[in-house]
Amino acid sequence: MSTRFHPFGTRHLSARDKAVGVRLGKVAVLLGGSSAEREISLMSGRGVLAALQSRGVDAHAFDPSTRDLSELKRDGFQRVFIALHGRHGEDGSVQGALELLRIPYTGSGVMASAIAMDKVMTKRVWLAEGLSTPRFAWLAPGEHGAGRVRTISDELGLPLIVKPPREGSSIGISKVVGYSDMQAAVELAARYDPDVLCEEFIDGDEVTCALIGQGASARALPVVKIEAPEGAYDYQNKYFTDVVTYRCPAGLPEAEEQAIASLALKAYRTLGCRGWGRADLMIRRSDRKPFLLEMNTSPGMTTHSLVPMSAKAAGIPYEQLCVELLIGATLDAPPRASALDTPPPEEDR
Numbered sequence: 001m002s003t004r005f006h007p008f009g010t011r012h013l014s015a016r017d018k019a020v021g022v023r024l025g026k027v028a029v030l031l032g033g034s035s036a037e038r039e040i041s042l043m044s045g046r047g048v049l050a051a052l053q054s055r056g057v058d059a060h061a062f063d064p065s066t067r068d069l070s071e072l073k074r075d076g077f078q079r080v081f082i083a084l085h086g087r088h089g090e091d092g093s094v095q096g097a098l099e100l101l102r103i104p105y106t107g108s109g110v111m112a113s114a115i116a117m118d119k120v121m122t123k124r125v126w127l128a129e130g131l132s133t134p135r136f137a138w139l140a141p142g143e144h145g146a147g148r149v150r151t152i153s154d155e156l157g158l159p160l161i162v163k164p165p166r167e168g169s170s171i172g173i174s175k176v177v178g179y180s181d182m183q184a185a186v187e188l189a190a191r192y193d194p195d196v197l198c199e200e201f202i203d204g205d206e207v208t209c210a211l212i213g214q215g216a217s218a219r220a221l222p223v224v225k226i227e228a229p230e231g232a233y234d235y236q237n238k239y240f241t242d243v244v245t246y247r248c249p250a251g252l253p254e255a256e257e258q259a260i261a262s263l264a265l266k267a268y269r270t271l272g273c274r275g276w277g278r279a280d281l282m283i284r285r286s287d288r289k290p291f292l293l294e295m296n297t298s299p300g301m302t303t304h305s306l307v308p309m310s311a312k313a314a315g316i317p318y319e320q321l322c323v324e325l326l327i328g329a330t331l332d333a334p335p336r337a338s339a340l341d342t343p344p345p346e347e348d349r
Helices: 015-024 038-054 070-074 093-101 110-117 119-128 146-156 179-190 235-239 254-270 306-313 318-327
Strands: 026-030 058-062 079-082 136-139 160-163 174-176 196-200 204-212 224-227 245-247 276-284 290-296
Touching: 015 318, 026 038, 038 058, 038 318, 070 093, 079 093, 079 318, 093 110, 110 119, 110 290, 119 136, 119 254, 119 290, 136 146, 146 160, 146 179, 146 196, 160 179, 174 179, 179 196, 204 254, 204 306, 224 306, 254 276, 254 290, 276 306, 306 318
Parallel strands: 026 058, 026 079
Antiparallel strands: 136 196, 160 174, 160 196, 204 224, 204 276, 224 245, 276 290
């Protein structure tokens, strides 16, 4: 039996691993990309690539910022693991291209990806379904002037959160504690997105809930509680320091954790997500009510990432998680027969 070296340790490939690897065929791991989250995507993708290769999958790195997606078809890739984050990777655009190429991919389809990437649209859908999410105000392009901006603090109260609605990894986010900070926060967010989302600040515990599967069969993994110094769960602390404490199991009362998981599942199903995702939430300190912040449809897979941590607590090792997500790769709709393949009506024969 062959042995191969990989970062998770040297192991012999089992007959099952070999069979799964053959069945999955040639796999592209999309990583890098051109979004503001490129650096994190490279970290995620390299981890996924090594994990899949360690299980006997014929997996290869593919960076869409340096290669045309049409090469996936030309080079005979049969499945795609999307480890891209942010725009042009998590927003439905790559998913749409893969639909046209008819290459199954991991994660949510075109519409769910596009909606979830836009936090304003996500909140509108959730509110329409009666799901709790913080109150918000949307500043469209042209509404970033002082006249409009100064009214937001009165509408939502202070402190509040200002963020670009189509970015992730806490990029461009500010916590505004005083009126004088508001304009600078809007200008920072506008560097990353022409729209700006201003959101009610929920004082309490920050948690996240990973979800896998689709529809009625989707399930929640153990909740992770995030404890950052002075609440600074920002880009630097998320990925490049060890000052944040992650608790999984979260140590919450069972009923509270069940309520969080139930809300996260409803949010996931409402958006039409599939494969996997991660809902970020806040638990209000005053009454322990959970509020949905956002849904990530291509969550991070770095050593600091929360989905692998939650999966591990549920007894799913990182390598197994990657393979299971890849096995679930699919398309929005099965291939349709060409009109040329349709038998003519009986009377025309």
